[in-house]
Amino acid sequence: MSSDSLTIIQPDDWHLHLRDGEMMQLVAPMTAKQFGRAIVMPNLRPPITTADQALKYRESILKATFDSEFLPLMTLYLTDNTEVEEIDKAKASSFIKAVKYYPAGATTNSDSGVTRIDNVYPVLERMQDLAIPLLLHGEVTDEHVDVFDREAVFIDRILIPLRQKFPELKMVLEHITTQQGVDYVLSQDKNLGATITPQHLLLNRNAIFKGGINPHHYCLPILKREIHREALVKAATSGDPRFFLGTDSAPHTQINKESACGCAGIFSAHAAIEFYALAFERAGALHQLEAFASFHGADFYGFSRHSKTITIKKEPWTIPSEINIGKAKIIPFMAGEELSWKIS
Ligand code: NCD
Numbered sequence: 619m620s621s622d623s624l625t626i627i628q629p630d631d632w633h634l635h636l637r638d639g640e641m642m643q644l645v646a647p648m649t650a651k652q653f654g655r656a657i658v659m660p661n662l663r664p665p666i667t668t669a670d671q672a673l674k675y676r677e678s679i680l681k682a683t684f685d686s687e688f689l690p691l692m693t694l695y696l697t698d699n700t701e702v703e704e705i706d707k708a709k710a711s712s713f714i715k716a717v718k719y720y721p722a723g724a725t726t727n728s729d730s731g732v733t734r735i736d737n738v739y740p741v742l743e744r745m746q747d748l749a750i751p752l753l754l755h756g757e758v759t760d761e762h763v764d765v766f767d768r769e770a771v772f773i774d775r776i777l778i779p780l781r782q783k784f785p786e787l788k789m790v791l792e793h794i795t796t797q798q799g800v801d802y803v804l805s806q807d808k809n810l811g812a813t814i815t816p817q818h819l820l821l822n823r824n825a826i827f828k829g830g831i832n833p834h835h836y837c838l839p840i841l842k843r844e845i846h847r848e849a850l851v852k853a854a855t856s857g858d859p860r861f862f863l864g865t866d867s868a869p870h871t872q873i874n875k876e877s878a879c880g881c882a883g884i885f886s887a888h889a890a891i892e893f894y895a896l897a898f899e900r901a902g903a904l905h906q907l908e909a910f911a912s913f914h915g916a917d918f919y920g921f922s923r924h925s926k927t928i929t930i931k932k933e934p935w936t937i938p939s940e941i942n943i944g945k946a947k948i949i950p951f952m953a954g955e956e957l958s959w960k961i962s
């Protein structure tokens with residue numbers, strides 16, 4: 619490895635929103651260009667709650683990425699009404715790899731989410747038996763809890779009791795954003811992993827307000843203080859196998875972001891691995907990027923690591939200020955800024 623070129627085993631994205639329709643046609647090939655596999659989030663409208671819907675969704679993604687070897691790994695959206703039999707179908711399908719838990723109302727398209735965790739105990743029991751991982755949007759929705767504390771409170775109120783009740787259920791605490799998230803994952807020696815996004819490694823909450831309110835830096839869980847960003851960088855670059863790459867790339871149209879009630883979500887698929895390279899380089903830890911991006915997630919989910927490699931080079935380029943989708947636009951992460959790394 620020279621300092622201006624880095625070749626790593628092909629990475630995977632363990633938390634991704636591909637949307638559907640025209641948006642998916644545009645964004646799925648961007649992910650397929652970089653990543654071998656991705657865990658695809660089910661929060662469409664309507665959400666993907668059944669194995670049959672997941673199969674159709676998977677087929678449309680495969681069509682949109684036909685000229686690559688990209689493998690979409692599907693998830694089911696857990697609701698209060700999810701049947702235990704649906705978990706059996708998911709297992710039998712072999713292409714559904716996890717079930718996603720959104721607390722109702724926690725984030726974009728989460729209104730069909732779970733209202734009380736005990737409503738889904740029978741389903742979690744079956745997932746534990748069948749070894750299907752549970753992916754957690756780890757934030758409480760309690761209006762009395764400060765928005766910056768919702769992850770930490772989720773760990774205390776929901777996650778700790780849940781792990782005691784289902785110790786053999788594999789769980790991923792998705793897009794962790796706090797020191798408390800890191801510390802909790804480190805306190806658990808099995809069946810728990812965590813994904814970390816590029817924006818939470820690169821930015822702290824000042825970015826939301828720099829020079830005026832910036833809706834393109836609004837995502838959930840919301841960006842936190844600098845001490846939390848530092849804790850995430852330390853975890854991601856530590857080589858600890860419990861932490862792995864999950865972009866949470868979540869495209870919304872410009873109009874839906876720049877509105878009086880803008881949507882949460884940051885789109886990063888256009889330069890995902892480059893954003894992580896920048897964060898790891900700033901931490902002096904480029905040598906740890908491969909393990910975080912290409913090994914830990916595959917190992918956690920029980921997939922073989924890829925044999926193919928990708929190369930990223932030190933080659934400054936300017937990120938487009940906008941990306942067109944039909945008549946609409948997406949404003950990508952770091953729009954108009956110069957990025958020092960580029961995938962070859
Ligand atoms: C995601 C989305 O837009 O679907 N938004 C986000 O801010 N991360 C949903 C989610 O993962 O919370």
Ligand code: ZN
Nearest residue numbers: 635659866868
């Ligand atoms: Zn997400």
